[in-house]
Amino acid sequence: MDWKNLSFGYLKTKYNIRSTFKDGEWSKPELTDSEVIPLHMAATSLHYGQEIFEGLKAFKGKDGKIRLFRWEENAKRFRHSARGLLMQEVPDELFREAVFSVVAANKEFVPPYGSGASLYIRPLLIGTGAELGVKPSAEYLFLVFVSPVGPYFKAGFKPVDMMICREFDRAAPHGTGTFKAGGNYAAGLRAVEKAHKEGFSNVIFLDAKEKKYIDECGPANFFAIKQNIYITPESPSILDSITNKSLIQLAADMGLKTERRKVPVEELAEFEEAGACGTAAVISPIHRVYDPAEDRTYVIGNGEPGPVSEKLYKHLTAIQLGDETDIHGWVTVLD
Ligand SMILES: *Cc1c(COP(=O)(O)O)cnc(C)c1O
Numbered sequence: 001m002d003w004k005n006l007s008f009g010y011l012k013t014k015y016n017i018r019s020t021f022k023d024g025e026w027s028k029p030e031l032t033d034s035e036v037i038p039l040h041m042a043a044t045s046l047h048y049g050q051e052i053f054e055g056l057k058a059f060k061g062k063d064g065k066i067r068l069f070r071w072e073e074n075a076k077r078f079r080h081s082a083r084g085l086l087m088q089e090v091p092d093e094l095f096r097e098a099v100f101s102v103v104a105a106n107k108e109f110v111p112p113y114g115s116g117a118s119l120y121i122r123p124l125l126i127g128t129g130a131e132l133g134v135k136p137s138a139e140y141l142f143l144v145f146v147s148p149v150g151p152y153f154k155a156g157f158k159p160v161d162m163m164i165c166r167e168f169d170r171a172a173p174h175g176t177g178t179f180k181a182g183g184n185y186a187a188g189l190r191a192v193e194k195a196h197k198e199g200f201s202n203v204i205f206l207d208a209k210e211k212k213y214i215d216e217c218g219p220a221n222f223f224a225i226k227q228n229i230y231i232t233p234e235s236p237s238i239l240d241s242i243t244n245k246s247l248i249q250l251a252a253d254m255g256l257k258t259e260r261r262k263v264p265v266e267e268l269a270e271f272e273e274a275g276a277c278g279t280a281a282v283i284s285p286i287h288r289v290y291d292p293a294e295d296r297t298y299v300i301g302n303g304e305p306g307p308v309s310e311k312l313y314k315h316l317t318a319i320q321l322g323d324e325t326d327i328h329g330w331v332t333v334l335d
Contacts (some may be wrong), residue, residue, distance in 0.1 A: 003115035006150030008280060013109045016145035017102040020128070021088045026142070029098045031105050037141065042130035044137040050127030051182040052081040055279050056242075058103050058119040058146075058334070060110045061322035066334040068121075069320050071099055073242045077180060078123060084179035086136040087125060098144045099123065103334060109148045113321065120149040120280075152281035157305055157313060159287035160201035162217065162276075164265065165191040166293055169208040170216060170237075177216075177237030184239075185219070192218060202276070204289060206265065207235055214263040217286075220278035222263070223247065224271040224300075225308045229257045231271075243277045243316070249328060250315050256308070265291065268298035273306030283313045 012035065019029040044050040054074045059067050075095040082089040099121055103110070111117035123144045127137030170188035171177025177184060188205070195203040195218075202218030214222050214233050221241035223232040230251035232244055248258050268274070274286040285305040289298040305313070318324035319331065 001109075001111075001148065003111045003117050003148075004150075006111070006115075006117045006148055008120075008149045008152050009147075011109075011147045013106045013146055013148070015102060015105040016143060017098045017105070018144075019090075019094060019098060019142045021140040021142070022138075026091070026094055029094065029101060029142075031101065037143070039126075039128060040130045042132060044127030044129060044131050044135075048127075048131075048134055049181065049183040050085055050087055050137055052078065052085060052087065052125050052180055053182065054078050054121075054123040054180060056099075056121045056123075057149075057279055057320070058110055058121060059320050059322075060113050062113050063322065064113070065322065066103060066107070066110050066119075067320065067322055068099070068103070068332045068334065070242050070246065070330045071096065071332060073245070074123070077240065077242070078125065081179040081181060082125060084176060085181060087127060088140045090123075090125060090142050094142070095123065098142065100334060102144045102146055106146050109146065111148050116151045117148055118320075120147050122146070149280075152284070157283070157285070157310070159285040159301065159303055159305060160276075161199075161288040161290070162202055162204050162286055163195040163198060163200040164289060164291040164293070165195070165203045165205055166211050167191065167194070170205050172208045173236040175208075175237060177235075178239060180239055188218070200290065201284070207262075208237060212264055214265060214268075217276035220276035220281070220284070223275055223277055224263070224267075225256075225273040225306060226267075226271050228255075229259055230308075231259045231261070231263060233263045234260045235262070241278055243279055243282060246316055246328075246330065247277055247283070247312050250312055251308075253327075254308075254311065254315075268300065271300050273309050274300045275309050282316055283309055285309050 075092040129137035129139035168191040221244040
């Protein structure tokens, strides 16, 4: 495996793991080497979007041990998403067993320490019951697969340019925005494609109701730094990022004030630093934000990552790798 040149894409590993919910019970998770799913053509996941997922990473430390970052938070959010789409919740213990077993079964695919790469873990839950009427399935498949991935951005920790989107929404207040549902991604594709076509790295979605406040940053949360304050949007349509939650804690540990509140678009002019945050990239610093409605470009910083973003990035990745003391108990070592 060419660990240094991995991209963020799917690579076949040895095993994935599956458990099915039927007659009111979850089956014992089983490893398989098959990459396909036998699925009824009338499954609710195909027609009515009963599909949710998660994303987390395993890292190999200097000591050769494999570490998982905050898996309990992913398990909790997975249950939250399931409740939101009236799907069967996966108990935390089953989530843990499946995730840890599939990582252990694919040990040789966890990239070595120092490669900058990691093992991406993708839990998936789909409605498998055959229905034609709109109603929740009585049967579910819970599957976890893994794939070694390189750093999200090949160019490294470099600031990117974003475009504001007013034309399309990814989610509405009181809709499905707080759930990690595939449907939200499908809903956002047109906006993301438009931003890509115009040369931007991704899109900044505004709140769907008033189009005044920053909501999400493509598939990531938004944060900014101003006068020693870590600011991140409060909104009823944001997916609560575990990376963001962790950065808020680390910012507080570093002595910054932290605020979760509405962030008006115009405030972009006042930020000293801004970034998108999520498991895939940890932090992507933001340099420019283009607002097509006003034909205005907000420039944040000088094109290099800001000092606070850089400190936060180093701090979080060091904890994930086991290079720094895990004072918050975020890391689980695989035995
Ligand atoms: C997964 C996801 C994030 C990032 O969450 P993390 O827990 O930090 O990986 C942010 N926004 C959306 C829409 C997501 O689906």
